[in-house]
Amino acid sequence: MPIPQSRGLVSRSLLRENAYRAIRDAIVDGTLAPGERLSDAELVAWLGVSRTPVREAMARLEQAGLVRTKPGRYTMVSPLDVRAARAAQSVTAAMHELAVREALPNLSAAELGAMRDANARFADSLRRGDVDAAVRADDDFHGVAVTACANPAVRSVLEQFTPVLRRLERVRFSSLSGRSSVAQHNRIIELCEAGDVDGAAAAARANWQTLAAVLDTALPDDDGDGTDG
Known part of the structure; x- marks a missing residue:
């Protein structure tokens, strides 16, 4: 040819x-x-x-x-910036809510199984204090719905804003507070299995909104650039 x-x-x-x-x-x-x-x-x-x-x-x-x-x-x-992080959190939470809402009607048993497996690896990583593995497993968990929704706009927005939040997730997942996400993930799976689109979508949004506590305690409330001008 x-x-x-x-x-x-x-x-x-x-x-x-x-x-x-x-x-x-x-x-x-x-x-x-x-x-x-x-x-x-x-x-x-x-x-x-x-x-x-x-x-x-x-x-x-x-x-x-x-x-x-x-x-x-x-x-x-960039320094960790509370205002930029809050903006990223709002957008990211909304995109994950949309991903679950669009994906759930077509989620297969295999995809629900992949979510369970990812959450089990997530829980194990937290127990071992392996933050890198916890972040990867969390990505895998949420990635099931992002892939299943087949919405390229959702993926594009998440690829832009999620890294800003992942810097914070490392703070969260290195502490005991991150373990609450295991139960939140399980709740998302349960609602997906029940076919509760509104409930599962709301639970996905709420899971990402729990970063608010980290934003309130881990970041300075300014946007200084750390330079002398």
């Missing part, structure tokens, strides 16, 4: 996406700390890519609220 003229676009796209995800994950897990200055040259050396995917990743991360830039001066990891 004729050779596609767009040859090579897939690999470039993967480079961009891999660079974005690697830097994003390092910010979320605290490897790159709030307020830390970021150097293109150091990121290029770390990731083994050219400057172009790094700069594209920086633009996406700034849009997501994970980095701040002042052209010609600095790029830095």
